[in-house]
Amino acid sequence: MPTSRSYRDSCGIARALDVVGERWALLVVRELLLTPQRFSELRHALPHVSSNLLSDRLRELEHNGVIRRVPAPTEGHQVYELTERGRKLEPILRALGDWGIDAPQPPGPAALSATSVLIFLQGAARPGPEAPPTTYRLELDGRVWTVILRSGRAEVQPGEPATADVSLRTDPLTFSALLTDSAALTAARADGTLAVAGDLSAVDRLREAVSGPFSY
């Protein structure tokens, strides 16, 4: 049964928290920022949420107009996607993520979803505006993304690119390491957690775009 408790406060902040303040709610919204996802994908992206709670949150967020449940276009199943109202949470979540970057890492093994890294990449990458556009085919957790470094920023889209300068297949954690550690590329190729094809130097440009002088 979905939760229904309120702060009983007229303030807009409290009313917002009445809707998206319950545990896991904002992380579900985060997962839907880049593309609609199905139940099992959300479970995989948020491995520490129990299925009943995820089910409750989805129902609650749907009831409050933040997400909607739609049949997937080509297949038989259904997916969850943000409504226009839910999409308005995007700048808030980005700001919250920037604030949380300075918070200590949780102890022990921590999850990292594909959406999380890609949102970080999208927000942090500042490729030199004069650099030629570079297109990446990125396969993370079995899903394909298109990343384009172009005109001073990183564009991230779900699905296959028309053409790609380089193709990567790995997990989100390894990909995250690629973005910050110049030695991670060869290490990850060696132990098989990363498969690369195409222009290897494009990976370095990705890292430089995130950590480089254009970052700030």
Place this chain on the structure above:
Amino acid sequence: MPTSRSYRDSCGIARALDVVGERWALLVVRELLLTPQRFSELRHALPHVSSNLLSDRLRELEHNGVIRRVPAPTEGHQVYELTERGRKLEPILRALGDWGIDAPQPPGPAALSATSVLIFLQGAARPGPEAPPTTYRLELDGRVWTVILRSGRAEVQPGEPATADVSLRTDPLTFSALLTDSAALTAARADGTLAVAGDLSAVDRLREAVSGPFSY
């Protein structure tokens, strides 16, 4: 005993929620946005939080570097104030409040703190830039605030103004009504929930600054 559970997720959003995602935490931060407050003031501003939970949250937020506990300058007691890190949550809370404005009002009687209305006023008021500055002495819940309509925005400060065009004494809910309802002024004066002295027309300018053509 303070809560200590984590999303165990490396994403910045999740780490931010590990710090300020527990129930009531962000509302405590909201209360401290305009001025430091003491324990009893926080209890009065958040009447639905139990004292033990408030105590836990304050300890937790202090431990995580969001607030700090300092001795009040002139008196014997102590107050809670935001740290520099805590203050960085201000734009996030304002954005969240804007988002929550479109959420339904909670059913039944709802609280409204002085800080909440003043934050709303500060964010929504767009007085005409050419209008002469107006200073208000505002007494809400026994605490005095200075509000100045000047150069296209509303400045809100704790404490007594040097001089004031008008003085108001009322509760936050009534003051909120003054900001949106042109008939509320005479009604509130009639039933004694509002005491006014000085330039009455200045109250109208306050409401016009919030709802007027300069609002958007």
Place this chain on the structure above:
DNA sequence: CCGGATCCGCACCGATACTG
């Protein structure tokens, strides 16, 4: 296997009472 639903134990929460 996917998309949940059911069950259970516990930590968190909410309300009240109590204390220095």
Place this chain on the structure above:
DNA sequence: CAGTATCGGTGCGGATCCGG
């Protein structure tokens, strides 16, 4: 005034089960 102590209820976490 500024919390602490206590206690019942419930949201949450973890596991298992079930229909398609």
